[in-house]
Each structure stands twice: as structure tokens, then as C-alpha cells.
Amino acid sequence: MGAGGPASELIMFIVAVIVAGTVAGALTYVTNDIAHGINDKGSLLADKLRTDFAIINDPLNIPNSTSTNQYNYTFYIKNTGKTQFPFNPNAVQVFIDGDIVPPSNLTFTDINNNTITYLNPYEVGKIVVSLSGPLTKGSHRIVVVLENGERRSLIFKI
Structure with a gap:
């Protein structure tokens, strides 16, 4: 009974770290995708502004x-x-x-x-x-x- 508590806490800690890593990775991907989209849109707008x-x-x-x-x-x-x-x-x-x-x-x-x-x-x-x-x-x-x-x-x- 004494070993069950720390083992389950260790498993919960590992699961929490995996979930946090997955969420951080997803947020990094989404942020990077938004940044590239803004960069592409900015290039198109700059091209339109130079063309008249x-x-x-x-x-x-x-x-x-x-x-x-x-x-x-x-x-x-x-x-x-x-x-x-x-x-x-x-x-x-x-x-x-x-x-x-x-x-x-x-x-x-x-x-x-x-x-x-x-x-x-x-x-x-x-x-x-x-x-x-x-x-x-x-x-x-x-x-x-x-x-x-x-x-x-x-x-x-x-």
C-alpha cells in the first residue's frame, strides 16, 4: 500500500508532462502558421502598394x-x-x-x-x-x- 501512492503520483506526473508538451507543441505549430500567414499577406500587400x-x-x-x-x-x-x-x-x-x-x-x-x-x-x-x-x-x-x-x-x- 505504501508503494501504490508514489507510483500513481509518478504516473500522473508523467501524463501531465506529456499533455503539457502536446499542448505546447500544438500552440507552437499554430503560432508559427499564423506568423507565416501574416508574413505572406504582408508581402502581397507590399507588392500591391509598390504597384500603381x-x-x-x-x-x-x-x-x-x-x-x-x-x-x-x-x-x-x-x-x-x-x-x-x-x-x-x-x-x-x-x-x-x-x-x-x-x-x-x-x-x-x-x-x-x-x-x-x-x-x-x-x-x-x-x-x-x-x-x-x-x-x-x-x-x-x-x-x-x-x-x-x-x-x-x-x-x-x-
Whole structure:
């Protein structure tokens, strides 16, 4: 009877140490997971803050032309951020009046009409939107969305 008390206390102590170690390990894992999540989210936010652009057209005078049943409208994009961003039909989506313009109907160039794939800080690029029919007279809206989700819109008149 004298040996039963200390043995059971020893077993209870060992169980308590194992439970405490398991709880500490679980808390360490959860805390580490939260820290990594915050770090990843911070990196994404920092990237978004360094990426900025503007549509710099005169909304009352959108350059346009016609060629072989194609109506072309030119929009100027200026990289006002601190880092370059992809500037090509695979990375940039364009919407006119809520309808997405297919990548095959978009041409990305610099202001000298040279094809480019990235727009560097403070540079101006052109997006030429080719449509099968002319835009109707009146107000329209273009929305340009970069691959990281940054978006800008412009209401313009034809």
C-alpha cells in the first residue's frame, strides 16, 4: 500500500508532462502558421502598394482609327509605381462597358509603337483595343486590371 501512492503520483506526473508538451507543441505549430500567414499577406500587400498605374487619356478625346472592319481605340497607361509590372495580353485584362475584351483584340506597345512585355516605373505604354464594331456615341467605361488585382477605370466619351 505504501508503494501504490508514489507510483500513481509518478504516473500522473508523467501524463501531465506529456499533455503539457502536446499542448505546447500544438500552440507552437499554430503560432508559427499564423506568423507565416501574416508574413505572406504582408508581402502581397507590399507588392500591391509598390504597384500603381493610371489611365492618362483625355476622356473627351480617345484616339481611334478604323482598318479592315476593325475599330481601334488607344488608351495610355502610365506606371506610377515603384516596380515594373507585366504589360501584355496574358497579364492585363481590359473591360469596356463591363464586357471583357479578348486578349487577341489587345495590342500592348510603348509610345513609339514597339512591342513590350513589361512597363517600367514612370514609363507610358499604349493599349490598342480592336473591336469588330464602333462604340456608340456617348459615355463608356474602360477598366484595366493588372495580374495582381490592381485596377483603374476611366469614363470616356465617343
